[in-house]
Amino acid sequence: MVVADMIDLPDLEEAKGLQKIVVASLRARGGKMLPRVESGALWPMTHFGLDRVSVFQQATGEQQAQILGICAQGVLAESYHIEKCGMYFAAKMNLLSESTEERMLYSVFAADEATHLSWISAFVVKEAVESAREDSFIQQLQQVIQHENKAILAYVIQVVLEGWGIQHYRQLAKNCLNPILQATLIDIVKDEARHHASGLVLLQEDALQASLPRVTELMKYFFSAVQTGPLMVVSAVEKTLGHLSLTQKEKVFAELDCRRQIGDRTQILRELVQAAPWSGHILGALE
Ligand SMILES: [Fe+2]
Ligand SMILES: [Fe+2]
Numbered sequence: 631m632v633v634a635d636m637i638d639l640p641d642l643e644e645a646k647g648l649q650k651i652v653v654a655s656l657r658a659r660g661g662k663m664l665p666r667v668e669s670g671a672l673w674p675m676t677h678f679g680l681d682r683v684s685v686f687q688q689a690t691g692e693q694q695a696q697i698l699g700i701c702a703q704g705v706l707a708e709s710y711h712i713e714k715c716g717m718y719f720a721a722k723m724n725l726l727s728e729s730t731e732e733r734m735l736y737s738v739f740a741a742d743e744a745t746h747l748s749w750i751s752a753f754v755v756k757e758a759v760e761s762a763r764e765d766s767f768i769q770q771l772q773q774v775i776q777h778e779n780k781a782i783l784a785y786v787i788q789v790v791l792e793g794w795g796i797q798h799y800r801q802l803a804k805n806c807l808n809p810i811l812q813a814t815l816i817d818i819v820k821d822e823a824r825h826h827a828s829g830l831v832l833l834q835e836d837a838l839q840a841s842l843p844r845v846t847e848l849m850k851y852f853f854s855a856v857q858t859g860p861l862m863v864v865s866a867v868e869k870t871l872g873h874l875s876l877t878q879k880e881k882v883f884a885e886l887d888c889r890r891q892i893g894d895r896t897q898i899l900r901e902l903v904q905a906a907p908w909s910g911h912i913l914g915a916l917e
Contacts, residue, residue, distance in 0.1 A: 637714060637715055637718045637772045637775060637776060638711070638714065638763065638772065639714075641759075652744075652748070653748075656744070656745055656748055659741060659745070661745045661748070662749075663748070664748075664749055664752035664753075664810060664814065665752065665810075666752050667752060667753050667808065667810070667811070670807070670808060671695065671698050671699070671702070671807055672702040672706075672753065672806060672807055672808050672811060673698070673701070673702050673705070673802070673805050673806060673807060674698075674805065674807060675694070675698060676805070677805040678698070678701050678863050678886075679860070679863070679885075679886045679887060679891070680694075680697065680698070680701075680863065680867075680886075682885045682886065682887065683867070683882055683885045683886060684881070684885060685867060685871060685874070685878065685882065686867065689870070689871060693870050693871060696870045697866045697867055697869075697870045697871075700865075700866035700869055700870065701862065701863055701866045703754060703755055703757075703758035704758060704762070704862045704866065705802065705862075706750055706753050706754040706758065707754050707758035707759045707761070707762035708762055708765065708767075708768065709746075709750045709754075709799075710747065710750050710751065710754050710759050710762070711759070711762055711763070711765070711768045711771075712768070712771070712795070713743050713746040713747040713750055714743075714747055715768075715771050715772060715775055716739075716742075716743035716746070716747075717740055717743045717744055717747065718775055718776075719743075719775050719783065719787050719788075720736045720737075720739040720740035720742075720743055721736075721740055722775065722783070723736045723739075723780065723783065723784075723788075724736035724737055724740065726780045732832065735828060739825055742821045742824075742825070745821075746818050746821065749814045749817075749818070753808075753811055766855075767855045767858070770851060770855070771791075774786060774787070774848060775787060778844070778848075779841060780837070781833075781834060781837035781838045781840070781841050782838075782841045782844060782845055782848070784829055784832055784833050784834075784838075785829075785833060785838055785845055785906065786845065786848050786849070786852070787829075788825060788826065788828070788829030788832070788833075789826060789829040789830055789833060789902065789906050790849070790852065790899070790902050790903065790906070791852070792822050792825040792826040792829060793826040793829075793902040793905075794856070794898065794899065794902065795822045795825075795826075796819055796822045796823050796826060797898050799815050799818050799819045799822060800815075800819050802815050803815035803816045803819060830905070830906065833906065833907060835907045835908070838907060838908060839908065842908060842911060842912070845908075845912065846911075846912050846915045846916065849903065849912055849916060850916055852899065853896065853899055853916060856892075856895040856896065856898075856899055857892045857895065857896070860883060860886045860888050860891065863886060864879060864882055864883065864886075867882060900913065
């Protein structure tokens with residue numbers, strides 16, 4: 631594989647000189663630098679629905695803190711990889727731009743995503759980043775960004791997934807217990823809203839028409855992917871309390887109220903598709 635084609639480049643351990651330049655450059659753009667946060671719960675049990683889960687209620691305080699820590703790190707590690715994908719996406723769209731203004735826009739986006747990555751990196755731990763590499767959603771996202779054409783990327787990544795990101799980060803900000811992280815997430819929401827809105831402006835309906843079958847196929851995948859959220863919570867419970875039998879797992883899923891959560895998520899995605907061109911065609915094919 632050609633190194634320049636890799637989205638998930640390694641984080642350097644011994645890059646003091648380079649890191650200093652990156653930090654100084656982000657600062658020069660007005661970006662705040664966050665201190666590394668090592669302790670304290672970042673989201674309450676209610677954020678993950680764990681307050682309704684009986685095995686969680688019966689766990690010791692220490693176990694509960696561990697489960698919450700794993701869930702929080704899972705969320706942050708997913709964001710770490712998404713922001714990294716965002717830098718690659720902006721760079722690819724930059725090269726594919728058709729006007730000076732379009733190229734300027736994607737150049738600024740790349741800097742936004744690098745800023746988001748630096749912010750998230752202050753809260754996420756290395757082990758969580760490592761295990762999120764195996765996440766099938768992250769892997770699919772990387773494949774799409776690397777291999778799909780410009781029209782598909784403008785639709786799937788910029789309009790739909792950046793739009794999804796707005797809701798996702800807004801929800802995380804709303805429930806966040808750490809004031810620094812909360813303010814940071816609100817700043818990210820503002821940037822993602824600009825990214826999403828400009829996707830709607832740049833989207834070329836006729837170019838998209840030629841790729842509709844592929845777009846529909848990818849949307850089918852993303853509709854199913856947003857339904858897997860609670861899996862991470864169940865896996866955090868298992869990692870801490872040990873293996874759960876199928877019946878126990880079913881009980882946890884029921885207590886987490888997965889149906890409602892899946893319904894809400896599907897509705898957000900549907901509204902994003904409805905606000906973009908060819909919604910009748912795409913939703914019709916998905917029904
Ligand atoms: Fe971002
Ligand atoms: Fe973005």
